[in-house]
Amino acid sequence: MSGANRHFVLAAGGTGGHLIPAFALATELDRRGHHVALITDERGAAIPGKPEFLPAHVLPAGRFGKNPLKWFKGIKAVLEGRKMSLRLFETFEPSAVIGFGGYPALPALLAATSAEIPSLVHEQNAVLGRVNRLLASRVEAIATAYPEIKRLKPKHAEKTHLVGNPVRAEVMQLRDDPFPPFTDEGLLRVLVTGGSQGASVLSEVVPDGLAMLQPALRARLQVTQQCRPEDIDAVRERYRSHDIPAELGTYFEDMASRLADAHLFIGRAGASTIAELTAVGRPAILIPLPIATDDHQAANTRELTQSGGARSIRQHNFTGKELARQIQALAQRPDTLSTAAHAAWNCGRPNAVRDLADLVESFGGSELMDVIRVGANNARGASQEARPAHGAARDDAS
Known part of the structure; x- marks a missing residue:
């Protein structure tokens, strides 16, 4: 557990695929004594399962389809979302901003870069998504759910950490x-x-x-x-x-x-x-x-x-x-x-939310804390326990 309570902002698109791991991380960070806020779109704010303690800030989400004629509207929404994110950061003062993919994460992460706030992204799929791909060179860390990720450039390997995909506690x-x-x-x-x-x-x-x-x-x-x-x-x-x-x-x-x-x-x-x-x-x-x-x-x-x-x-x-x-x-x-x-x-990674929270805590703390966390508990290649034979006793507490 971290020695100091800090503030973190999670930014995620409005689908369950993006928000389920965000909710899991929010719950773990809250358990560790931190304060967490969520940035999403209107769909995300209404999705079931959001923890009661987690305030949701709805931002305009610019979308960029195949028709360039519609990009102007998307760019305008992203710029407005970036401006709103910066205002939130001024009052909330996050130690780091964590993106989970989806267009609503884009303005928040751009604002983090502008405000020189550490940022990282979590990729749930085995192909790096469009927003995470766009921001890969700007963020301090990329957390992944699979050992092999398509569209992830080799030059980003040093800041890539295999943590897995957090799942609901009841599962x-x-x-x-x-x-x-x-x-x-x-x-x-x-x-x-x-x-x-x-x-x-x-x-x-x-x-x-x-x-x-x-x-x-x-x-x-x-x-x-x-x-x-x-x-x-x-x-x-x-x-x-x-x-x-x-x-x-x-x-x-x-x-x-x-x-x-x-x-x-x-x-x-x-x-x-x-x-x-x-x-x-x-x-x-x-x-x-x-x-x-x-x-x-x-x-x-x-x-x-x-x-x-x-x-x-x-x-x-x-x-x-x-x-x-x-x-x-x-x-x-x-x-x-x-x-x-x-x-x-x-194939399961039962410590995904723990490893992701450890990675998040390694940013925005003191310089000494960063060295200890990244050096001693690098989530890249996080260990997996082997399952005993069917019917055998298990002694792994995950």
Whole structure:
């Protein structure tokens, strides 16, 4: 814990992917006795899960699409946001500003550079995002969630620190629970989600794919699926016609407990999704969003698929037949799924929020504190514990 209470500003885009790790860091810094403020856009200020102690300052977020004619409006918004950030910094006096990507982070980090306040960015995906890419040369540190990051220039390697992707506390609490028992006769519990907005392609493919499983496995299915509101009735009818028991919803508040019960996850490959799968240790079949910027969801799957913890299917190959083939391969024997779960668990970085907070605290303190923290606890290549064999006792307290 730091010896002095300080002030930190977190700046994040208005999606859960940017804000979940920001909220986790805010909670840890608050626990350590620091004061934290959030800069985001209108979407971010309204998103569920924001800690009560965390004040949100809404700034205009300039967006820069492919049409240069619209850039003037974006530049104007960024300049206004920068001016508002500087006014906040004058009263709040932050020791450092931490960006989590997304356009709302841009003006805050530009203001930090102007005010000579230390700044760093956290990249949740396996491809450096546009805003983080733009600011990489200006910030003091780049925290990453994966060992390999595309679009990160080699010249920035010295200030790059592997910390992982912070996840919600209720998910992290499940890390030391064993993989749910799966036997030759027991239920196969499948959890299907498409991220915060759902995914129609999952609604179209998954019910028919599950129906193509061999009868002995199909008879043991128990499905929980998140659907878009406009899809849910059609999906319910498909499962009914296939005689497959399924619980459907547009949103599940108790997603952590559903993940705890699941033997297999099917869904998108967003950064938060993969962080939670590896935190808990759940096998997955991942369908990266094909229109994701820089194809970052496909890059996000690399470490997990190479470890054997997941299978990845490109959306243009995502058919019922291919899905059934992959599930059959994973669930052919009880130990196949548990082995994949073990591999996923070993990809987890349970100390992500601690390592990120340590990195943040290393900036803006005394010169001696900086030397101690960066020298003795460099988050680059943060250690990961190895998971004991399935069913063995664990002595790692994470």
